[in-house]
């Protein structure tokens with residue numbers, strides 16, 4: 001049997017085992033009624049002729065070759081994850097137990113099961129460096145439509161019952177074994193013992209222990225007849241260690257370092273079909289016989305339903321549930337298993353009828369198609385599928401790229417260069433946004449740490465100081481409310497930019513991911529490939545039909561010839577039969593090819609759909625990316641405009657501030673000058689007052705002198721006149737001086753009042769400046785203008 005990696009259909013293989021005539025049969029003088037056509041796997045009984053996959057015993061292949069040819073490939077398949085079943089079928093006493101080796105006793109190594117165990121352990125030995133294994137064994141029997149655990153030590157006690165037939169006592173309290181179907185259709189046994197075995201000895205012990213527990217009994221046809229269907233199951237769990245980077249593709253193996261496989265091998269020794277008359281059974285044995293035959297009948301119905309191509313195509317119901325035996329063998333017949341059926345027959349002419357039935361039964365089973373798949377851990381399975389798909393697509397790409405012209409390659413290269421350039425531009429833009437965002441971030445960080453408006457302004461002020469010149473002092477005039485608004489605006493902008501950048505990064509990441517996935521699909525138009533597959537399928541279908549017609553024709557000829565019994569006809573019949581066989585093989589081959597093509601086509605369609613979906617997703621992400629980039633640009637532009645207007649405003653304020661500063665300096669200088677004038681005038685006033693006092697003093701003394709002179713001797717009239725004249729002049733001069741001084745005093749008082757008022761205003765200005773709180777810009781400006789005007793007036797006063 002060939003390895004079946006892809007899980008395609010695979011027919012049940014049938015081998016016939018013809019045992020030699022045994023003691024009783026010889027004693028009865030039985031004759032050999034079965035012939036094997038030399039060099040062919042063909043058995044003839046009477047006028048009937050059947051072709052099988054293998055025929056052993058009699059003049060067929062030696063029975064010793066059976067394991068190598070039929071069972072060893074199944075054992076190998078276990079290590080690839082394929083389930084397998086070996087099923088021995090035949091009438092009672094035909095040699096099923098002998099062939100299977102189910103009754104392993106005292107280490108006697110006859111039959112298939114001991115050989116399976118040997119092969120299994122020697123294979124494990126060779127693979128132990130690359131895999132870890134776990135083996136489990138279960139052994140059950142179906143006796144009178146009940147499933148029994150042959151490895152359960154509690155039910156090991158066997159008891160001979162009254163009529164001498166073997167039987168078992170079921171232990172109360174232990175729940176019966178139940179057949180269950182898992183959600184993915186796998187048949188399991190709930191409640192049966194699963195022994196973990198590590199050595200060949202342990203496994204052989206399990207077989208021996210189970211065999212001892214099996215229900216057997218003596219009948220007229222077999223001294224030790226199996227009264228139940230026995231199923232010995234070996235489960236092989238394998239953890240394969242893969243070596244990353246070793247495989248040629250070098251892609252998926254990098255991430256897949258373990259492969260978990262689990263496969264089961266069912267070794268089934270059925271109870272033999274029997275006729276109560278011939279076995280001479282009665283009582284319990286008779287009832288057993290009825291159950292045995294019932295189970296085998298159900299098996300026959302299942303085989304009929306599955307073996308008939310017409311019924312299968314019509315989707316006829318397969319009666320698996322009619323018996324526990326068929327239910328348990330559901331996977332082995334028409335399911336997930338590679339199955340070999342061994343039809344055991346007796347060559348004795350007294351068994352000819354049963355032998356013919358067995359051969360018919362077996363012949364039908366050959367048409368059963370199973371669907372073995374690798375039983376792999378779902379993740380490993382998924383990985384493998386992807387790898388296969390990748391390999392397939394890579395091969396396809398290679399094939400396709402052979403036909404791609406130089407121009408096309410050049411165009412693709414150009415496109416790649418173009419895309420890379422766009423990508424670089426976008427990355428650069430992104431970095432710029434990021435840098436801007438980072439520069440803005442330091443302000444929010446400071447403001448966040450401080451947590452109040454005044455300190456926020458301080459933070460921003462420091463930030464601005466780092467950018468602006470030292471004449472910033474005047475920008476203190478902008479109120480703290482404005483600064484808070486600015487900070488909030490910048491914060492908002494930074495956060496928005498950051499979140500948009502993040503979004504853009506995420507989109508870029510998704511895009512990269514999707515595009516790398518897309519690369520796996522190659523991106524080529526595969527319509528031509530599909531057409532090619534479709535054409536190929538049709539060709540195969542036609543070829544198959546032609547071969548089938550040829551087969552039908554030959555069959556008809558063979559029918560005609562079998563009616564004709566002369567030697568020539570026999571020869572022709574043989575020739576036709578041979579041709580028929582080769583045609584059968586051809587049909588099978590074509591079927592396989594056809595299935596392969598269908599699988600390929602399906603796979604192709606699936607990958608096309610996936611590629612289309614991926615392409616749509618990429619388009620969608622690209623559209624989102626463009627939108628996002630536009631949004632980022634818009635936002636940046638808005639912020640830039642806002643920033644520019646804000647800076648303009650600031651510049652205006654600074655200009656205004658400088659002008660005010662200049663005015664202040666001017667006023668201070670004027671004030672200084674006025675102070676000096678005031679001082680000078682005050683000194684002049686003091687001088688004038690002093691002079692006035694002196695004059696008044698002089699006047700008083702002259703008055704006194706005059707009165708003394710007039711009251712005295714008054715001798716000279718001219719002298720008196722002159723002195724009066726002098727006195728009058730003097731008086732007049734004094735009066736003029738007094739008047740001048742008064743006028744000057746009033747003027748000085750006015751100037752002083754004006755200066756006092758100006759001083760008050762300047763003090764107020766100084767006070768505001770030292771408190772770092774300026775009067776509102778407009779007010780300050782107006783006040784400045786007022787002061788200047790006022791000072792001009794004062795100046796005029798002086799001039």
Ligand SMILES: Nc1ncnc2c1ncn2[C@@H]1O[C@H](COP(=O)(O)OP(=O)(O)OP(=O)(O)O)[C@@H](O)[C@H]1O
Pocket residue numbers: 018019020022063090091092093094095096097098099222224225226227270271272273344
């Ligand atoms: N290939 C063989 N060579 C020699 N003897 C055989 C061979 N096959 C079977 N026998 C003998 O035939 C007898 C019946 O065989 P076995 O018990 O295996 O039959 P069976 O089909 O299992 O019968 P049952 O269905 O009643 O259990 C046994 O005595 C066995 O030794």
